[in-house]
Amino acid sequence: MNKAQIDIIKNGKGFIAALDQSGGSTPKALALYGVNEDSYSDEDTMFDLVHEMRTRIITSPSFNSNSILGAILFEQTMDRKIEDDYTADYLWEKKGIVPFLKIDKGLAEEAEGVQLMKPNPNLNELLKRANDRNIFGTKMRSVVNEPNRDGINQVVDQQFEVAKQILHAGLVPIIEPEVNIHSEDKEKCESILKEELLKYLDQLEESQNVMLKLSIPTVSDFYRELIEHPRVLRVVALSGGYPREEANEKLRNNSGLIASFSRALSEGLYANQSDEEFDAILKASIQEIYDASIS
Template sequence: MERGNPMLDQEKLAILKNKKGFITALDQSRGSTPKALKAYGIPMSSYQTEEEMFYWVHQLRIRILESPAFDSEKIIASILYEDTVKREVAGLFTADFLWQKKGIIPFLKIDRGLDVEDKGVQKLNPITDLPDLLQLAKDYHIFGTKARSVIRRADEEGIRELVKQQFDLAKDVLAADLLPIIEAEVDIRSTEKGEAEILLKQAIKEQLALLDDDQYVMLELTLPKEDNFYADLAQDKHVVRIVALSGIYGREEATRNLAKNRDMIASFSRALLEGLSYEQSEEAFNSVLGTAIDAIYQASVSKDGN
């Protein structure tokens, strides 16, 4: 029998590996929050400071998390931003609300943004406060982490370096008894997307082969140019799940592409929030959110490629 990391919560690990559903990305950071708020109907003129900005986006997250449409029947896990983790929903810290009230597993975004492009990629900025972030995750009952890096061109050396950096970070996360999500996004707009994905998959295979038997990761990847391109990675004993980015795709296109890729489930942000508005009544808000959740769930579990 395959041996699992005894320090990981085996109940949550089994849910992530086997349960039908998808992951919601509620991890907008300093750079992406203004755009999300604007789409929701709250312009930058509505807030003057970063604290006010994060207050408003947390009100949006509270509305989402408390919605009856947002539950573990279709949602497996949610990725949170550091500020969100420290705030409360209905009298509980956000991660505790997710797990205790909704049965949804909380993850924490830990990257500090992207480095400048070099060799066709943008690797992670140095995470100088990594020990503090990992302790924060443990203190607030987070199960795992996510860090994002981006591939712009099909540069073999750059992609190999990016993937190695991601796996080196993953090993630090694993050492803290947390489950890492490795996010290596291939830019949807890249003219070399298909070639970059070939190099990315090979680099991931090389790094997976270096993991110990009881070390597990999740992979967060852009929907591939070739349907089912990453299906073989899902069979690797170290891979808990492969989740797909919606990127710049709208919900309709993102869900249509996802449905063609077996062994991938959604990790959507933009596609989840599409159509939500500050001015909507609770009934209208819950209806729009429910429609989004249903569409993303169906794309995650019903595969044309099977």
């Protein structure tokens, strides 16, 4: 495990960029970028276009380690190149940004108020490829919709079970049990989730360190105990569907919580923009998210 990368993630000032839209969310990401579905006729072309979008973001001068600590990649992005380097190598060697990989295969149908991760039988093979591609850590997402303790326990149990598999492979897992921001009982969901997370974190061995990616809590600084837990390298926040301005405002009220935004990061970027316009908008977005993350 790269000690320099651990130090950046644990102690650096900045945020994590989420560039990991997968097959199901790629058409929406492209549409927000101004590339509609009639612009491509098959999946291969779709992924070519989204890689062009991600490459444009990553190669922008404003996308650098002064503000960005790490970037989460989709599997296909990991296996593709930017300027003759595999994406993770480009991020680390050219930008000084720590590369992560989304490893889940999507969400199962809702049961007991939650959506678990779908089975991932080829995870060990994927983790080996991640190591071969110089990936530092991984990310996996579940969703909590209702304050059902049994359901939330299943989410956390599954997350930590897979996290131990990831740790065994020498990678750092980002555990992401997202609380739906539209849940009528969001605050109660967060209360149960925090209890379950603390219970499982306390069971980790001293050598087992993880990250958490959580929805911005309803009550400011509610996740302070998680941020300060000795087994947690960093707690990052997803934007969860909030517009960037609102997500940043909520983030500012949570000391020690940093952003890991996807849609909120790319908001306002379009394929038909000139490089100057594109870079200026991205620079402003990055600065806003950075400021909210370090406040």
